[in-house]
Amino acid sequence: MRCIGRTADSLAVMMPSLAGKRLVAVDLEYTLVLRLSGVYVVGVSSPLTVEHDGRRIRLDPEGGAPESFGPVHQLVGRTVEAAVVDRSGALDVTFDNGARLTVEPDPHYEAWNVSGPDGALVVSMPGGELAVWAASPEAKG
Numbered sequence: 001m002r003c004i005g006r007t008a009d010s011l012a013v014m015m016p017s018l019a020g021k022r023l024v025a026v027d028l029e030y031t032l033v034l035r036l037s038g039v040y041v042v043g044v045s046s047p048l049t050v051e052h053d054g055r056r057i058r059l060d061p062e063g064g065a066p067e068s069f070g071p072v073h074q075l076v077g078r079t080v081e082a083a084v085v086d087r088s089g090a091l092d093v094t095f096d097n098g099a100r101l102t103v104e105p106d107p108h109y110e111a112w113n114v115s116g117p118d119g120a121l122v123v124s125m126p127g128g129e130l131a132v133w134a135a136s137p138e139a140k141g
Contacts, residue, residue, distance in 0.1 A: 016116030039117035089128025
């Protein structure tokens, strides 16, 4: 796998599409891992915000109490409507019930990553710069 881009401009073409994927599991151990249908994975290592039903909750995968992640666990079974990355490197995932999960870039650490079953990988590097690896041609065959 080789890195093919390091900018938000290439993201629209290179990010694995999460729209239509169902959240099948949530794992938490220093990193929040969202496992989606089709073997897609979103990893969150930095603080995130969950918005739903008029509530806004700030969570930290590294230091937050596991029980505080209930709002994320309640999204299991829901379908992703859209996943968008803005020019700053923030990831915004919207679900079919209106819930939103937002991860801002971190100045010192990799804030989040998205991977697909074919080897495609997008990583929010420190400061929000994006590292993008293309899908492996061998994985498509």
